[in-house]
Amino acid sequence: GAGVSQTPSNKVTEKGKYVELRCDPISGHTALYWYRQSLGQGPEFLIYFQGTGAADDSGLPNDRFFAVRPEGSVSTLKIQRTERGDSAVYLCASSPTTGPLEYGYTFGSGTRLTVV
């Protein structure tokens, strides 16, 4: 696609439920990143994929958070037993393997998750 697509744009869920957030990166981008942006904060790194594998998952806050990218394209961020503190905007970004990283580092418009 022309840009990074994230669905849904907004998601409201009840405390304790399971949610999945989807990211469709730019075609051909091998690197994919997830960030979490809480209210009044800057984005915070969660996880980075190179191809199908998670190259760095050091930002995942706990074992309720998990992400996959089975075919090296679309990625899904999964959150189990959601808590009110999980409410945030979840941003996805992708980049090509070659070239200056930041010039190809494209963000999506995020999913706003609200846990009630």
Add this chain to the structure above:
Amino acid sequence: AQTVTQSQPEMSVQEAETVTLSCTYDTSESDYYLFWYKQPPSRQMILVIRQEAYKQQNATENRFSVNFQKAAKSFSLKISDSQLGDAAMYFCAYRTLTGNQFYFGTGTSLTVIP
């Protein structure tokens, strides 16, 4: 650990005037990258300008320029001839030379007054 601090939660500027947004950071690295990103209400983060720490010359992109003071670990953004479309959240960010993640500040909300 790398930290990025933006001490101005909100700023405002008259249309066509100049405004400067402040940013300081902490790192033990000698070489790294610094960035300013713009986040409009659409939520998409848009790269405004970047600076390599090993370059002494301040980066410039059209109406946007930076004042990079490496010893002071300061990295401010100057917006000249402000336009209504410049209204947004602005985030200062840091990245190591080899790292893949950005470290962002808490942002400055810029209002442009017609």
